[in-house]
Amino acid sequence: MYNWQNHEHIPAVRTPKIPVEIDNETWRDGMQGSQVIKHPTVEQKAEYLRQTATLGFSDHFDIGFPASGPRHIAEIVTLIDFSKSRKLPLTFSAAGRGAAAGDLRAILEVAEKTGEPLEADLFLDVSSMRADVEKWDRNEKLEQLRENIMFAKKSGLTVMFVPERASDTKPEELFEACKIAADAGVERIGIADTRGILTPVSTQRLFRAVFENVGSKYPDVKFDFHGHNDLNMGLANCVVAAVEGAERLHATSRGIGERAGNVPLEQLVVVLNLNGIRPSDTSRLHEFAEMASNILSVPISSHEPIIGPESSTTASGIHASTYAKDQDVYLPFNPSGVGLETHVRVGPLSSIANVYAFCKELEIREITEEEAVSVLNYAKNNGGLLIREEVFNILGLKGIAA
DSSP states (O other): OOOGGGSOOOOOOSOOOSSOEEEEOTTTTGGGSSSOSSOOOHHHHHHHHHHHHHHTOOSEEEOOOGGGOHHHHHHHHHHHHHHHHTTOSOEEEEEEETTOHHHHHHHHHHHHHHOOOOEEEEEEOOOHHHHHHHTOOHHHHHHHHHHHHHHHHHTTOEEEEEETTTTTSOHHHHHHHHHHHHHHTOSEEEEEETTOOOOHHHHHHHHHHHIIIIITTOTTOEEEEEEBOTTSOHHHHHHHHHHHTOSEEEEBGGGOSSTTOBOBHHHHHHHHHHTTSSOOOOTTHHHHHHHHHHHHTOOOOTTOTTTSTTTTEEOOHHHHHHHTTOGGGTOSSOGGGGTOOOEEOOOTTOOHHHHHHHHHHTTOOOOOHHHHHHHHHHHHHHTSOOOHHHHHHHTTOOSSOO
8 A cells, every 4th residue: 555645755846626526425325334223214314405506505415326326326316317407506416336337327317317417436446456456457457447438429428537545545546547538538636535545645645646647648637635543633634635635525413434534514604614715604513414414313512623512612711701802712713603502611620711701601690709709619629510500509598590
């Protein structure tokens, strides 16, 4: 396996393509994850399409893997027809193995039934290592890939070639396959970190090398990045890919996907917005995340970045004191910008500022300094965060705000 972390450093080849697009993989790559015990109904999937398009959190959908069978094809057709009937601002692709003619025929069946100018996302591991493991003839696979791309183009499809496990493949093998695909007429090449092993440094070096050796020779070909989150670097790698010049980034709601999952869509939208890479109105993001969570039965954890209900909460005395003056000093963004609120709690490491802020949240009448000290002392001796009832008891109040 090739380690792109050790690849030679070269200067930036491209400038960022702003605004970068988002390819939503929730109903394709996301469904391969074990996080989703029971797959959503087609009606739930359609509602998700409507909301993500209306709120502007996705531009494109990899809608599924048609070769999975007739039932899956019927669902894909229903979802695309739903989007067309409501004029949702979405484009669609369907995935298939790059060297499997049957997969391409299934994609063409979807295109024929919907009349949609579908994109075929054809993936193939082009490394000699995978060929050795599978006992493949690598040259034969590359020829099958070329033929499938040309057939897809003649059939009216746009095509993205996805070199699966690009983050492991030797440079000369990766460049060779990308050039074969570009010569055959693909519109896009999707760089895939299939094992989720890239770091921001190796992502930068990989994209610069691809742009220098492939992109510069095929200026009309666009590039995507498909990251996995095995080392918890998928989001950071997406930002690097965008800064280096990738036109489209892949993500799934709630970060679902095989193993540790894919790049979380909700987090990606905010990070891109904060960095001026893809401006978005995120005011309803938490509402959207809750909808996705309910459909997928994947709960939002309390401290999950950006959308977790406790993600903007502090029990720190120093921080609470500053929160009262200016939240921006410690928070990376205003939680109200995603539909959440800032909270302060009282615990063993709190200060009197926490008590005043917490009592204000509880809508308790203005308390004296002596009362605040009594609450704080209780918290420091109690060994944990205080709950509402404890504060009311300490202050001798009834169980409702006084």
